[in-house]
Amino acid sequence: MSEWLPQEEEHRGRRARMAWGAGALVLVLAAGFAVAVLAMGGEWGRDAADAGPGEASATVPAPSTSPAHPEQTEQPTPTPEVTTAPPTETEEPEETTAPPSETDGTPEPNTGTDDPAATDDSEQPGTPTDSAGGDSEWGEPLAECSTSAYTAGSAQTEGLPEEVARTAVALVRDAMRCDEQALVERAARDDTWLSVGEVTAQEALSIPQEDPQYLVMAALLTQTDWTLLQLGTQEPFYAWPAVADTETASEEDWQDLREAGVMDPGLLEDMQRHGYYNGWRVGITKSGEWRVLVAGD
Numbered sequence: 360m361s362e363w364l365p366q367e368e369e370h371r372g373r374r375a376r377m378a379w380g381a382g383a384l385v386l387v388l389a390a391g392f393a394v395a396v397l398a399m400g401g402e403w404g405r406d407a408a409d410a411g412p413g414e415a416s417a418t419v420p421a422p423s424t425s426p427a428h429p430e431q432t433e434q435p436t437p438t439p440e441v442t443t444a445p446p447t448e449t450e451e452p453e454e455t456t457a458p459p460s461e462t463d464g465t466p467e468p469n470t471g472t473d474d475p476a477a478t479d480d481s482e483q484p485g486t487p488t489d490s491a492g493g494d495s496e497w498g499e500p501l502a503e504c505s506t507s508a509y510t511a512g513s514a515q516t517e518g519l520p521e522e523v524a525r526t527a528v529a530l531v532r533d534a535m536r537c538d539e540q541a542l543v544e545r546a547a548r549d550d551t552w553l554s555v556g557e558v559t560a561q562e563a564l565s566i567p568q569e570d571p572q573y574l575v576m577a578a579l580l581t582q583t584d585w586t587l588l589q590l591g592t593q594e595p596f597y598a599w600p601a602v603a604d605t606e607t608a609s610e611e612d613w614q615d616l617r618e619a620g621v622m623d624p625g626l627l628e629d630m631q632r633h634g635y636y637n638g639w640r641v642g643i644t645k646s647g648e649w650r651v652l653v654a655g656d
Contacts, residue, residue: 497535504537505571511535512581522647523597531580534573539566549648575621575639582619596642596650603640
């Protein structure tokens with residue numbers, strides 16, 4: 360019993376010390392809490408004083424506009440500067456205006472005076488392509504005659520002597536222009552055979568015509584080929600159409616004459632079958648004289 364008592368006292372003292380230590384710890388914690396409360400109360404009081412009456416004592420921070428991950432922030436791509444060149448002034452092409460003509464605007468007829476072959480007896484020989492043309496090449500008609508509705512091609516002058524070709528072109532031109540005076544003068548000068556009977560150049564070539572001599576001459580000289588023809592003791596002359604010499608005429612020569620349209624087709628067929636020709640003929644001598652414009656024997 361005497362041994363137990365001292366131990367009991369020792370246990371009591373230990374429990375008392377533990378209780379005191381715990382109480383002291385509680386007091387310390389309580390004091391710390393009180394100090395913290397007082398400190399926070401002071402802060403709240405100052406914030407309220409700064410905010411003024413009627414405003415909340417707590418300040419809500421503004422939302423942050425910064426991205427949550429700064430390292431992933433995309434840098435803005437710089438916009439390239441666009442330089443616009445000033446508009447250029449386009450120079451319009453200068454228009455060249457021809458000086459006004461002194462005429463009234465009516466085109467002048469082509470009289471053929473610009474071509475050496477258009478003068479009276481100075482026509483130049485050429486090939487069918489060289490002298491090709493039509494009414495416009497021969498000039499404006501001077502009157503109404505058998506060629507007025509006819510479109511002439513080119514004079515068949517290839518292979519002819521110069522003087523012969525020149526006269527052939529002149530005869531086509533005068534016939535297409537219905538130039539009675541030029542033809543009458545040439546026929547009288549060259550003593551042209553114009554009819555089987557006795558007749559003057561004025562009677563045979565005057566307008567209006569009884570026979571279409573102007574048309575016949577223009578068609579034969581432009582649509583048929585020529586041949587060299589000898590009649591009796593006369594001087595040889597170049598004759599159109601080529602069938603005037605039936606001994607040398609080809610089928611093509613006869614066909615050309617049919618297409619010329621100056622002979623009756625039935626009569627022409629009969630002539631070819633029997634081997635003769637006494638239709639229209641145009642003849643020019645080697646020296647360029649107009650020798651013949653005649654039909655018949």
